[in-house]
Amino acid sequence: MSCVCPGERVPLFPPTARCEHRRPGQSAWVSAEGSDRRTRVTVLVALAANLVIAAAKAVGGLAAGSPALLSEAAHSVADSMNEVFLLAALRRSRRPADRRHPFGYGKERFFWSLLAAVGIFVMGGCFSFFQGIEALVSGGEEKFGGYVAGLVVLGIALLAEGASLLRALYQVRRQGGARAGMRDPALRTVVAEDGTAVLGVTLAIAGMALHMVTGQVVWEASASLAIGALLVYVAYRLGRDARDQLIGEAADREASGKIRELLRAQPEIDSVEALFTMKTGLDSALVAARVDLVPGLDSERVEDVAVRIKRSIARTVPEADQIFLDVTDRRAEEAAESPAATGERGGA
Numbered sequence: 001m002s003c004v005c006p007g008e009r010v011p012l013f014p015p016t017a018r019c020e021h022r023r024p025g026q027s028a029w030v031s032a033e034g035s036d037r038r039t040r041v042t043v044l045v046a047l048a049a050n051l052v053i054a055a056a057k058a059v060g061g062l063a064a065g066s067p068a069l070l071s072e073a074a075h076s077v078a079d080s081m082n083e084v085f086l087l088a089a090l091r092r093s094r095r096p097a098d099r100r101h102p103f104g105y106g107k108e109r110f111f112w113s114l115l116a117a118v119g120i121f122v123m124g125g126c127f128s129f130f131q132g133i134e135a136l137v138s139g140g141e142e143k144f145g146g147y148v149a150g151l152v153v154l155g156i157a158l159l160a161e162g163a164s165l166l167r168a169l170y171q172v173r174r175q176g177g178a179r180a181g182m183r184d185p186a187l188r189t190v191v192a193e194d195g196t197a198v199l200g201v202t203l204a205i206a207g208m209a210l211h212m213v214t215g216q217v218v219w220e221a222s223a224s225l226a227i228g229a230l231l232v233y234v235a236y237r238l239g240r241d242a243r244d245q246l247i248g249e250a251a252d253r254e255a256s257g258k259i260r261e262l263l264r265a266q267p268e269i270d271s272v273e274a275l276f277t278m279k280t281g282l283d284s285a286l287v288a289a290r291v292d293l294v295p296g297l298d299s300e301r302v303e304d305v306a307v308r309i310k311r312s313i314a315r316t317v318p319e320a321d322q323i324f325l326d327v328t329d330r331r332a333e334e335a336a337e338s339p340a341a342t343g344e345r346g347g348a
Helices: 027-064 067-092 108-138 144-174 185-214 217-246 253-264 299-316
Strands: 269-281 284-293 320-327
Touching: 027 067, 027 144, 027 185, 067 108, 067 144, 067 185, 067 217, 108 185, 108 217, 144 185, 185 217, 253 269, 253 284, 253 299, 269 320, 284 299, 299 320
Parallel strands: 284 320
Antiparallel strands: 269 284
């Protein structure tokens, strides 16, 4: 038998010891599918509410000549389109890996969430700013008779958006609370949209009511501008999160710490020179480690060690479905120069 000599770099995963992927039929995958079904229902509830509310707000806004109500109509239209994006994310991100995409399609979830954030910014935020500025410049056209109907529409919208928000928060709770549930970009976007919608409707009601009481359109224009600023901020936060995940965000520190501890605990591993992780989907991650083995291990032993370590990592961190180990004699102080090896900002 051949031995692993110092200085020789050997991959710990030969063709006969590749990672075993968790696919349909295993508990983790079944749980993810069930979570997706519940999230899909939440998105469909939000979509139905937004379509009805958008139509009602548009009719009421045109009848009353209300910039705040028209801003809210644009907000609901943007939310409706975003729900379509999120439904696409739920369907496309679960496609199995193929030759062209060997790591699967999990990141599609992040891509469609990014498009949803862009939709909130362009269709919601920018149109709200336009309506507010136009009202300030033109002085606004006062049709107080239509405002009563507009306030009724906003009251109904507040109830519908509140019900949709409660459904989304219930879904977050079912998926393990804020920390676990908000990992899903689709569910996170729905919660952000519904929460913003409730606050936006409240601002629109306040602006219209003050306009009616004082006769000053500046109140309603200010409400429209505030809605626009709120939407731009929410779009920025959602877009930033989606961007980080698209460009290759590391697994959370707790998971990385467990993997590092597990590797260091192996008697055949002398030192862990570097550990790299990257999220490849909502519940999947790639793990690559560079390790220094103790001297004197033959190739057959190396393969057995690889299989055992791989299975241990998969049991400890279920989302680690792609695991690669590499043997090297590079000293730890050299590997430490890479931020990706230490977990510093900008690395893994």
